[in-house]
Amino acid sequence: MATVEVSFSALPVHVRTARLIVAAVARRSGVPETLLDEVRLAVAEACSRAVEAHQRHCPDEPVRLELSGDGRRFEVVVSDAVPGDDAAGGADIDPVSAASAPGRDGSDPSAGPADLGLADAAELGLAVIQGLVDDVKIDTTPKGVQIRMSWPLRDA
Amino acid sequence: MDLKVNDYTTDDGLTVISVEGEIDVYTAPKLREKLIDLVNKGKFHLLVDMEKVEFLDSTGLGVLVGGLKRVRAHDGSLELVCTQERILKIFRITGLTKVFGIHDSIEEAQEKRKSAK
Numbered sequence: 001m002a003t004v005e006v007s008f009s010a011l012p013v014h015v016r017t018a019r020l021i022v023a024a025v026a027r028r029s030g031v032p033e034t035l036l037d038e039v040r041l042a043v044a045e046a047c048s049r050a051v052e053a054h055q056r057h058c059p060d061e062p063v064r065l066e067l068s069g070d071g072r073r074f075e076v077v078v079s080d081a082v083p084g085d086d087a088a089g090g091a092d093i094d095p096v097s098a099a100s101a102p103g104r105d106g107s108d109p110s111a112g113p114a115d116l117g118l119a120d121a122a123e124l125g126l127a128v129i130q131g132l133v134d135d136v137k138i139d140t141t142p143k144g145v146q147i148r149m150s151w152p153l154r155d156a
Numbered sequence: 157m158d159l160k161v162n163d164y165t166t167d168d169g170l171t172v173i174s175v176e177g178e179i180d181v182y183t184a185p186k187l188r189e190k191l192i193d194l195v196n197k198g199k200f201h202l203l204v205d206m207e208k209v210e211f212l213d214s215t216g217l218g219v220l221v222g223g224l225k226r227v228r229a230h231d232g233s234l235e236l237v238c239t240q241e242r243i244l245k246i247f248r249i250t251g252l253t254k255v256f257g258i259h260d261s262i263e264e265a266q267e268k269r270k271s272a273k
Binding site for chain 1: 178180181182211213214215217218242246249250
């Protein structure tokens with residue numbers, strides 16, 4: 001299947017659009033129905049993280065989403081354009097502690113957009129991705145962060 | 157789908173918040189505003205009914221954790237009604253099943269609340 005590429009403005013409303021596109025392409029590519037919820041959630045987490053990073057650092061830059069299938073696996077790459085973003089370093093949040101501790105970024109935990117500190121919210125998203133997806137790779141490059149995830153296809 | 161959030165308070169002082177739709181980075185602020193509003197009105201014992209939630213991500217989890225912290229500051233409680241496996245899965249992955257009381261129904265939550273008094 002040809003690669004599908006989508007660029008979208010770094011706005012929360014477009015994360016839902018990305019979710020719908022990914023679900024449609026994944027289904028068409030042959031991802032089993034039982035995995036579609038997982039694909040949808042993992043991609044939503046990666047896109048939400050990228051949108052929040054862009055809104056803080058480069059709101060005019062689009063978030064990029066690439067979808068491809070090689071006949072054996074369905075691969076999704078979510079790329080942001082925030083150099084040096086610390087996304088890869090922190091998928092080790094303990095949400096249970098976060099429920100009773102102040103934000104790790106020193107912010108007022110009751111004031112952040114996710115009601116956790118910003119760093120905690122992003123890390124919670126990464127923790128969800130790593131808990132959900134068996135094959136995930138997070139690369140921090142000079143151009144930004146890439147989250148690469150893949151799932152098996154039905155007939156692989 | 158938009159997020160619908162409604163609430164009512166039972167005779168025994170439990171405020172039930174019914175949430176319908178998708179809780180994500182776009183819609184979660186609406187739920188956060190509702191929780192803040194209720195706490196500001198002195199409602200410290202909250203039960204969030206998630207049976208009609210179709211999608212929940214970590215942003216939504218963050219809002220629930222934030223609500224829990226707010227009510228705990230007033231010796232209150234925030235518990236959930238949820239039987240949907242796809243929603244429960246995200247609570248399990250993040251370990252938040254240890255933090256939230258999760259019930260099968262509103263009635264069950266009320267019964268447990270009564271027996272705990």
